[in-house]
Amino acid sequence: MDTFKLHRMDVSTVLIQYDTNPSDTFLKQLLAVKEALKKTFSIEIIHSYTELLLKFEQPIANYKQVKDHIENILNTKLLKPNTKNCKHYIPVCYDAHFGKDLKDIAGSLKLTIEEVIALHTSSTYTIYFTGFLPGFLYLQGLKSALHIPRKSTPELVIPKGSVAIGGSQTGIYPQTSPGGWHVLGHSPVLFFSSEAQWSTPFNAGDKLIFYAINSTEHTNITAAIADGTYKHRKEEIDG
Amino acid sequence: MGSITVLKTGLHSSIQDSGRRGYADLGIPESGAMDQKAFLKVNQILNNEMNAAVLEYTLLGPKLRFETTTFFALTGGIVTVQLDKQALKMGVVYQAKPKQILNIGSILKGCRGYLGVSGGFLTRVVHGSRSMYFPVTASMHITKGEKLPIGNSTYIPEKGARLKQDSSVSLLKKNQTAMIEVYPGPEYQMLPTSIQEKIENKVFVISKNWNRMAVQLEELIPNQLATLLTGPVIPGTVQLTSGGKLIILMADCQVTGGYPRIVQLTEEGLHTIVQCKQGDSLQFRLINF
Numbered sequence: 001m002d003t004f005k006l007h008r009m010d011v012s013t014v015l016i017q018y019d020t021n022p023s024d025t026f027l028k029q030l031l032a033v034k035e036a037l038k039k040t041f042s043i044e045i046i047h048s049y050t051e052l053l054l055k056f057e058q059p060i061a062n063y064k065q066v067k068d069h070i071e072n073i074l075n076t077k078l079l080k081p082n083t084k085n086c087k088h089y090i091p092v093c094y095d096a097h098f099g100k101d102l103k104d105i106a107g108s109l110k111l112t113i114e115e116v117i118a119l120h121t122s123s124t125y126t127i128y129f130t131g132f133l134p135g136f137l138y139l140q141g142l143k144s145a146l147h148i149p150r151k152s153t154p155e156l157v158i159p160k161g162s163v164a165i166g167g168s169q170t171g172i173y174p175q176t177s178p179g180g181w182h183v184l185g186h187s188p189v190l191f192f193s194s195e196a197q198w199s200t201p202f203n204a205g206d207k208l209i210f211y212a213i214n215s216t217e218h219t220n221i222t223a224a225i226a227d228g229t230y231k232h233r234k235e236e237i238d239g
Numbered sequence: 240m241g242s243i244t245v246l247k248t249g250l251h252s253s254i255q256d257s258g259r260r261g262y263a264d265l266g267i268p269e270s271g272a273m274d275q276k277a278f279l280k281v282n283q284i285l286n287n288e289m290n291a292a293v294l295e296y297t298l299l300g301p302k303l304r305f306e307t308t309t310f311f312a313l314t315g316g317i318v319t320v321q322l323d324k325q326a327l328k329m330g331v332v333y334q335a336k337p338k339q340i341l342n343i344g345s346i347l348k349g350c351r352g353y354l355g356v357s358g359g360f361l362t363r364v365v366h367g368s369r370s371m372y373f374p375v376t377a378s379m380h381i382t383k384g385e386k387l388p389i390g391n392s393t394y395i396p397e398k399g400a401r402l403k404q405d406s407s408v409s410l411l412k413k414n415q416t417a418m419i420e421v422y423p424g425p426e427y428q429m430l431p432t433s434i435q436e437k438i439e440n441k442v443f444v445i446s447k448n449w450n451r452m453a454v455q456l457e458e459l460i461p462n463q464l465a466t467l468l469t470g471p472v473i474p475g476t477v478q479l480t481s482g483g484k485l486i487i488l489m490a491d492c493q494v495t496g497g498y499p500r501i502v503q504l505t506e507e508g509l510h511t512i513v514q515c516k517q518g519d520s521l522q523f524r525l526i527n528f
Contacts, residue, residue: 010503055260
């Protein structure tokens with residue numbers, strides 16, 4: 001079993017920290033623990049790479065009791081999480097007017113633009129969790145040949161839908177925002193919407209693949225999304 | 240149903256309620272009224288539901304026109320405020336007639352104020368809350384010319400009922416140092432003793448970077464702490480960056496962060512910090528469970 005420790009953040013919040021390195025295997029265990037804790041306590045729980053944050057609605061009256069209960073669950077050998085995971089195919093237009101930093105990245109990494117695109121589209125990424133911005137997916141799996149330090153001076157404006165890389169990570173900006181990552185291209189797919197009928201199709205543990213589309217396809221998909229008629233390709237995968 | 244027209248927005252004015260809980264998995268911050276005490280107070284004196292939405296403003300209040308007869312009250316930072324030519328007091332329920340103008344001036348003590356109305360503000364609910372936060376809501380702030388819908392009044396004035404100025408409101412006096420109660424954070428033990436001593440004893444000053452997302456302190460604490468794997472954070476979490484910046488996360492903060500979480504504001508600590516602004520000084524008071 002991975003070792004863990006509990007930390008009381010405040011009167012109603014408990015942090016569980018695992019002493020381990022992130023991995024797809026550990027993520028599955030973490031999500032199973034999260035599910036079991038949610039069933040027991042019926043509270044909001046957030047996970048990250050190796051931590052779980054339990055947000056109780058009221059100050060915890062008997063912490064020792066809660067702590068014992070949590071530890072029992074964490075020490076139990078658990079089944080896989082119940083959520084079915086999916087593989088998402090995300091269209092990205094890597095044309096120059098979308099991929100503002102493509103030429104510079106290629107230069108810095110001593111690759112051709114085609115090689116950068118090939119490396120970016122040939123990985124199967126794992127969605128670990130959402131954070132930073134509403135709808136921002138933390139993805140793991142970027143090939144090391146594409147690892148590049150983030151910009152020392154962030155751009156003030158990175159347009160919504162920009163697909164970018166920074167450090168050892170890649171991601172999609174779900175809203176226009178300042179950012180320090182290098183923009184490779186643009187995806188018209190929605191990663192966040194405040195429309196009542198929209199719910200996120202992306203879950204932790206899901207896989208994601210980027211594939212290249214041309215300008216015309218990009219325009220068509222954008223229009224279909226505006227109409228509400230577009231759904232990106234998605235397949236269920238075995239746990 | 241009634242409405243209020245925004246003639247002047249004031250500064251960082253937005254509709255807020257108790258916040259948006261349960262959506263951190265989507266990366267959505269809690270938001271909500273920064274001064275939850277003042278928020279609860281104004282709804283209490285108006286006999287509103289606890290979660291009725293209010294109008295929050297920072298440093299400078301808005302100028303508003305009531306379109307319908309409305310009971311209202313103000314709490315939070317001390318302001319000079321007039322209804323047409325009548326000077327008003329904080330914490331008292333007044334009745335405005337249609338077309339009367341409410342002019343909320345500069346905040347003289349504290350930095351955030353609240354306008355509550357009977358029936359609450361009825362702007363759009365998204366994910367269970369009216370708290371404004373872009374992109375969850377269409378805008379971060381109210382806009383000039385906007386008509387804010389408000390609910391039906393449920394307030395019945397009681398003869399002789401007038402609240403005293405709430406003396407439990409923690410507003411800093413001039414040159415007073417705020418004592419901010421904190422618990423040790425998950426990474427507090429990582430700090431060398433010399434830094435722990437600084438955290439516990441130094442008087443810090445709030446920098447010009449302060450808003451609903453975070454309050455940054457002026458003083459830098461040079462350190463050799465490694466960046467962490469991104470982990471969960473909540474309002475009240477204090478981060479220490481590799482560059483030595485101390486950042487106190489607030490209501491609109493991101494749900495995850497990669498910097499060491501060195502202390503965590505208690506509920507009292509949060510009640511105090513939300514009325515502090517650039518130039519105010521503070522000290523951390525470390526307490527344990």
